[in-house]
Amino acid sequence: xxxxxxxxxxxxxxxxxxxxxxxxxxxxxxxxxxxxxxxxxxxxxxxxxxxxxxxxxxxxxxxxxxxxxxxxxxxxxxxxxxxxxxxxxxxxxxxxxxxxxxxxxxxxxxxxxxxxxxxxxxxxxxxxxxxxxxxxxxxxxxxxxxxxxxxxxxxxxxxxxxxxxxxxxxxxxxxxxxxxxxxxxxxxxxxxxxxxxxxxxxxxxxxxxxxxxxxxxxxxxxxxxxxxxxxxxxxxxxxxxxxxxxxxxxxxxxxxxxxxxxxxxxxxxxxxxxxxxxxxxxxxxxxxxxxxxxxxxxxxxxxxxxxxxx
Amino acid sequence: xxxxxxxxxxxxxxxxxxxxxxxxxxxxxxxxxxxxxxxxxxxxxxxxxxxxxxxxxxxxxxxxxxxxxxxxxxxxxxxxxxxxxxxxxxxxxxxxxxxxxxxxxxxxxxxxxxxxxxxxxxxxxxxxxxxxxxxxxxxxxxxxxxxxxxxxxxxxxxxxxxxxxxxxxxxxxxxxxxxxxxxxxxxxxxxxxxxxxxxxxxxxxxxxxxxxxxxxxxxxxxxxxxxxxxxxxxxxxxxxxxxxxxxxxxxxxxxxxxxxxxxxxxxxxxxxxxxxxxxxxxxxxxxxxxxxxxxxxxxxxxxxxxxxxxxxxxxxxxxxxxxxxxxxxxxxxxxxxxxxxxxxxxxxxxxxxxxxxxxxxxxxxxxx
Numbered sequence: 001x002x003x004x005x006x007x008x009x010x011x012x013x014x015x016x017x018x019x020x021x022x023x024x025x026x027x028x029x030x031x032x033x034x035x036x037x038x039x040x041x042x043x044x045x046x047x048x049x050x051x052x053x054x055x056x057x058x059x060x061x062x063x064x065x066x067x068x069x070x071x072x073x074x075x076x077x078x079x080x081x082x083x084x085x086x087x088x089x090x091x092x093x094x095x096x097x098x099x100x101x102x103x104x105x106x107x108x109x110x111x112x113x114x115x116x117x118x119x120x121x122x123x124x125x126x127x128x129x130x131x132x133x134x135x136x137x138x139x140x141x142x143x144x145x146x147x148x149x150x151x152x153x154x155x156x157x158x159x160x161x162x163x164x165x166x167x168x169x170x171x172x173x174x175x176x177x178x179x180x181x182x183x184x185x186x187x188x189x190x191x192x193x194x195x196x197x198x199x200x201x202x203x204x205x206x207x208x209x210x211x212x213x214x215x216x217x218x219x220x221x222x223x224x225x226x227x228x229x230x231x232x233x234x235x236x237x238x239x240x241x242x243x244x245x246x247x248x249x250x251x252x253x254x255x256x257x258x259x260x261x262x263x264x265x266x267x268x269x270x271x272x273x274x275x276x277x278x279x280x281x282x283x284x285x286x287x288x289x290x291x292x293x294x295x296x297x298x299x300x301x302x303x304x305x306x307x308x309x310x
Numbered sequence: 311x312x313x314x315x316x317x318x319x320x321x322x323x324x325x326x327x328x329x330x331x332x333x334x335x336x337x338x339x340x341x342x343x344x345x346x347x348x349x350x351x352x353x354x355x356x357x358x359x360x361x362x363x364x365x366x367x368x369x370x371x372x373x374x375x376x377x378x379x380x381x382x383x384x385x386x387x388x389x390x391x392x393x394x395x396x397x398x399x400x401x402x403x404x405x406x407x408x409x410x411x412x413x414x415x416x417x418x419x420x421x422x423x424x425x426x427x428x429x430x431x432x433x434x435x436x437x438x439x440x441x442x443x444x445x446x447x448x449x450x451x452x453x454x455x456x457x458x459x460x461x462x463x464x465x466x467x468x469x470x471x472x473x474x475x476x477x478x479x480x481x482x483x484x485x486x487x488x489x490x491x492x493x494x495x496x497x498x499x500x501x502x503x504x505x506x507x508x509x510x511x512x513x514x515x516x517x518x519x520x521x522x523x524x525x526x527x528x529x530x531x532x533x534x535x536x537x538x539x540x541x542x543x544x545x546x547x548x549x550x551x552x553x554x555x556x557x558x559x560x561x562x563x564x565x566x567x568x569x570x571x572x573x574x575x576x577x578x579x580x581x582x583x584x585x586x587x588x589x590x591x592x593x594x595x596x597x598x599x600x601x602x603x604x605x606x607x608x609x610x611x612x613x614x615x616x617x618x619x620x621x622x623x624x625x626x627x628x629x630x631x632x633x634x635x636x637x638x639x640x641x642x643x644x645x646x647x648x649x650x651x652x653x654x655x656x657x658x659x660x661x662x663x664x665x666x667x668x669x670x671x672x673x674x675x676x677x678x
Contacts, residue, residue: 033457040454041471044555048474050497051486065495118387126384135377141385148392154612154633155657156395158640158650159402163395165409179391182384212376243481243615248641259481263619266485274489281482292477296470299477303556304563 048285055082055278062274079275083283086276089269090261093254101283103254104261111176111246111257112239118181119235120228126182127190128216132202142191149184157248164249175249176257180239186231189302193227194220230302233295240288258284403650419651429652431627432635433659438538439546439631440610447550448602451557456591458558459565469562473555480552484619487548488513491620513621515540516628539628545617549610557602564598565591596675604667611660632656 054062056078061069069076091100098106129135130142160179169175197220205215221228243259250256256264262284270277292299403419405411423429454472458465475483490497491512499509508526515522518536572590581589614633617623623630623638630638636656640649 030462033460033462037454037457037462037468040554041468043551044471044475046497047483047486047490047551048478050490054489062495065500067500122384122387125380129377129380133373133377133380135374135381138377141381145384145388148388151392151396152608152612152657152660154614154636155653156392156399157636158646158653159395159399160391161640162402162407162646163391163398179387182387184388187384212373237477241479241481244618244637259479262479262481262485266488266619270485274492274495277485278489281485284482285478288478289474292474293470296473300469300473300559303476304559 048289051278051281051285054275055086055282056080057082057275059273059275082275082279086279086283089273089276090265090280091253095254100253100261101280104256104258107173107176107255108240108258110173111242112236114173114177115180115239116232116236118177119183119186120232122182123186123190123231124216124221124228127187127194128212128220130187131191131194132220133212145184145187153245157244161248170249171251171255173255176246176255179245183231183235186235189231190224190227193224197223226298229295230298233291233298234302237288237291399650399653402646403654405647407646407650408644415647419647420655422648423651423655428627428630428635429632429655432630432632433656435542435627435630436611436613436632439542439549439613440607442538442543443546443549443610444603444606446546447553447557447606448599450550451554451561451602452595452599454554455558455561455565456587458562469555469559472558475552476555480615481619483552484548484616487551487616488620491544510540512544513541514625515544516625519543541621541625541628545620545629548616548620549613552616553606553609557606560602561595561598564595567598568594593676596671600667600671600675603671604664607663607667608660611656611663632659 053067057066057069058076058079060066061074061076066074068074070078087099087101090104092098093100093103096103096106126145130138130145164170164175167174169178201219202215205219210218241259242257243263246257247260247263250260253261253264262270262280265280266277270280401411404414404416406413406415406418458468489495493499493509493511493514496512498512502509510522516539518531518538519540520535520537521531522540524531568591572594573586576586576590612633613631614637617629617631617634618637621629623634632652633656636649636652639645639652
């Protein structure tokens with residue numbers, strides 16, 4: 001497994017430049033290749049297009065299965081109002097005096113940011129010790145940390161839920177975020193990155209009187225920005241996507257995160273008024289898609305180097 | 311301490327300039343610079359050496375202390391929320407658990423699970439789901455990756471498109487797919503209609519796919535030949551749609567790692583096309599394939615989110631995989647002990663499968 005990871009990591013940079021046949025394939029083969037890839041790409045993107053299209057239709061057009069009710073095949077205007085209506089129908093949070101959707105959004109942002117912040121702090125500190133400091137028992141600690149990957153999160157779901165009840169964290173932000181404040185993959189990735197920072201830099205810093213902490217925060221961290229950014233990005237996406245755990249440890253509607261709120265809406269109102277459901281789904285997907293388009297280089301590289309999320 | 315000694319060096323009690331210079335160039339720790347200066351003017355007495363090694367020991371201890379202090383937050387989280395729950399879960403699985411362990415029942419929950427036809431059914435569904443997903447998803451991904459690896463235009467645009475489903479929120483895209491599968495207004499049935507085919511119930515269809523095909527010819531297949539339910543196939547298509555881009559990215563990286571000279575050498579020997587793929591690409595890609603195989607099996611055996619969103623395990627229990635079954639026992643019936651025991655059984659199954667794959671791959675995976 002390790003082997004595969006290191007292999008793929010080295011390969012990524014090669015993939016785009018060097019290639020088995022420098023000659024272009026024959027023209028009819030090329031047409032076939034493009035046709036197949038285009039069909040695939042279309043299949044990947046179509047559901048999103050369909051989602052946005054449906055979110056802009058009237059209920060009548062959805063029911064009548066009218067695929068394109070707009071100009072030039074129909075005279076329906078784009079129903080941007082669906083978004084306001086959807087947010088209205090999702091409900092209202094009396095505690096904060098805002099629409100429930102806003103509360104869901106706030107909950108998702110709070111949960112994801114706390115997790116990302118926690119993961120960054122705990123894993124940067126731990127990774128630095130493992131990469132740079134002379135501490136007896138360090139290798140044993142590293143092995144221990146790696147071994148915890150073997151414990152799948154689902155295996156410990158029941159005891160963790162029970163713990164949330166015992167700690168009186170059930171239905172709070174603590175339950176949503178605290179269990180995920182560190183990440184073995186983040187520690188692993190950052191440790192690899194920190195080890196590549198030349199030792200001379202550390203010696204130089206010591207000459208200038210800097211201790212470990214100052215060296216870490218003023219030299220190592222700034223030098224590791226790409227790796228840290230990748231870790232932050234991936235953890236944000238995973239936290240944003242989490243569904244099972246928030247569903248299990250929250251009870252009140254105003255403690256739900258977006259993913260859970262969307263699923264509940266699908267099971268209720270959204271099952272009939274599909275245009276509202278699609279508007280809701282679009283609002284959930286949009287921030288992530290925008291983030292992805294701006295950062296897709298970090299994304300793909302991060303996923304490949306860590307090789308995770310089966 | 312540092313600044314203090316530096317100050318002392320600069321303005322300190324009547325030191326000559328040269329001595330100050332020596333102090334500044336001392337490569338050792340500043341804290342020792344005073345001693346360092348003294349030791350240059352007089353011979354080191356034994357007491358001073360002792361004092362120096364004491365400082366060194368003290369610094370060493372401080373570094374160790376700092377090291378563990380920095381490790382502590384990560385270790386604490388892992389201990390409390392990964393290691394401890396492992397044992398706590400084992401304990402809960404041996405209990406009749408109602409808010410607390412009202413009765414220690416030993417292996418009862420496990421025995422009950424092994425005698426529960428619902429559990430075996432769930433495991434069967436899970437295995438079907440996994441064994442159908444693996445070839446479909448990995449086969450398609452390999453094909454797409456291989457094509458993307460050719461000398462063609464627009465590579466990165468294709469990659470972005472293929473990767474998109476993987477990054478978007480699972481619940482949102484699963485909700486969209488549930489709509490695409492809807493019998494009366496979904497995209498899939500629209501396509502079937504355009505092709506002049508009868509509409510299908512997709513996620514609402516518990517019937518086996520082979521039987522559905524046979525129906526068109528008025529044939530009634532025996533039960534064992536019904537095939538996997540259409541609902542399961544529909545769920546599985548979504549799963550492959552999500553993970554295809556991820557697998558393609560990993561395969562592409564693996565392909566980039568195969569040395570070019572091997573292809574050149576083979577071409578000199580007259581190999582081309584399929585032979586190149588069969589005898590060079592495929593074997594040299596085997597570590598990547600194996601890695602993805604393990605990941606996909608583990609992933610599919612724990613598949614939950616999209617299945618829960620699209621079908622809740624239904625219709626009937628046509629898509630009730632092990633993960634859904636375990637979740638239901640916990641979430642709906644509050645059977646903590648039973649659910650914990652089931653989690654351990656599922657983990658054990660996955661572990662055995664992983665070990666079996668490792669064994670099977672031993673002679674087939676080529677590491678150059």
